[in-house]
Amino acid sequence: MSTLKLTDVAVSRGAGPVISNVSLAVAPGEITALVGPNGAGKTSLLESISGVLAPSHGTLQLDGVDITRASRRKRFKAGIVHVEQGRAVFPSLTVRENLELTATTPAALEQVLEMFPELNKRIDSPTALLSGGEQQMVVLARAFAAGPKILLIDEMSLGLAPVVFLRLLPVVQTIAATGVGVLLVEQFAHLALKIADTAHVITGGMVSYSGPAAELVADPERLQTAYLG
Numbered sequence: 001m002s003t004l005k006l007t008d009v010a011v012s013r014g015a016g017p018v019i020s021n022v023s024l025a026v027a028p029g030e031i032t033a034l035v036g037p038n039g040a041g042k043t044s045l046l047e048s049i050s051g052v053l054a055p056s057h058g059t060l061q062l063d064g065v066d067i068t069r070a071s072r073r074k075r076f077k078a079g080i081v082h083v084e085q086g087r088a089v090f091p092s093l094t095v096r097e098n099l100e101l102t103a104t105t106p107a108a109l110e111q112v113l114e115m116f117p118e119l120n121k122r123i124d125s126p127t128a129l130l131s132g133g134e135q136q137m138v139v140l141a142r143a144f145a146a147g148p149k150i151l152l153i154d155e156m157s158l159g160l161a162p163v164v165f166l167r168l169l170p171v172v173q174t175i176a177a178t179g180v181g182v183l184l185v186e187q188f189a190h191l192a193l194k195i196a197d198t199a200h201v202i203t204g205g206m207v208s209y210s211g212p213a214a215e216l217v218a219d220p221e222r223l224q225t226a227y228l229g
């Protein structure tokens with residue numbers, strides 16, 4: 001059970017800073033939602049956590065250990081797994097072959113399929129033949145099989161109908177229930193907030209709200225105000 005802690009993180013890209021002064025924690029077994037408008041900096045923040053981008057300021061700690069300068073590979077080995085935007089499956093491989101990329105023993109594969117029983121039915125199908133929602137499930141299952149302590153999920157809803165996205169949310173809850181700390185980035189804020197424990201709204205690279213997700217669900221005006229920065 002691991003906690004990720006960001007303190008005063010800033011990230012620059014190209015022309016200048018895209019993230020400033022972000023402090024937040026991702027607790028084990030909980031879902032932390034990071035929501036905000038297009039271009040707010042959500043992806044950049046996730047990339048600074050998984051090591052794609054180096055923060056220009058601030059610190060990142062996993063269980064009290066400073067990982068601010070750790071390589072991407074080292075962070076992955078420490079349990080920070082990043083599900084990037086865009087459903088990166090290997091379409092010509094079967095579902096089984098996609099999962100075996102991270103579930104490297106028969107026991108590990110069995111454990112993943114217990115968590116994702118829907119995939120069992122399609123296990124020998126080429127992944128290209130699956131629906132968008134099922135492909136996203138393969139991506140989540142593959143990430144879960146990597147044994148994350150902290151799972152970063154970027155815009156899982158991209159290109160999916162809201163009704164399909166809704167079916168994936170319980171899967172994220174099941175993953176968190178195993179003790180994984182989930183940081184869920186979403187543009188469908190109202191749906192993500194329903195399953196989140198804690199929420200952070202980010203606008204213009206800065207956090208405009210941090211608190212219980214239920215507070216934003218109960219008070220949509222507050223969510224709107226936070227979106228306006």
Ligand SMILES: Nc1ncnc2c1ncn2[C@@H]1O[C@H](COP(=O)(O)OP(=O)(O)OP(=O)(O)O)[C@@H](O)[C@H]1O
Binds near residue numbers: 013014036043
């Ligand atoms: N590869 C890049 N090079 C330079 N600037 C970039 C790059 N990617 C994103 N940006 C800029 O960084 C800022 C934050 O973008 P980012 O993608 O992190 O936001 P986001 O909240 O994830 O938005 P979206 O939901 O549209 O992906 C934006 O101003 C964007 O134009």
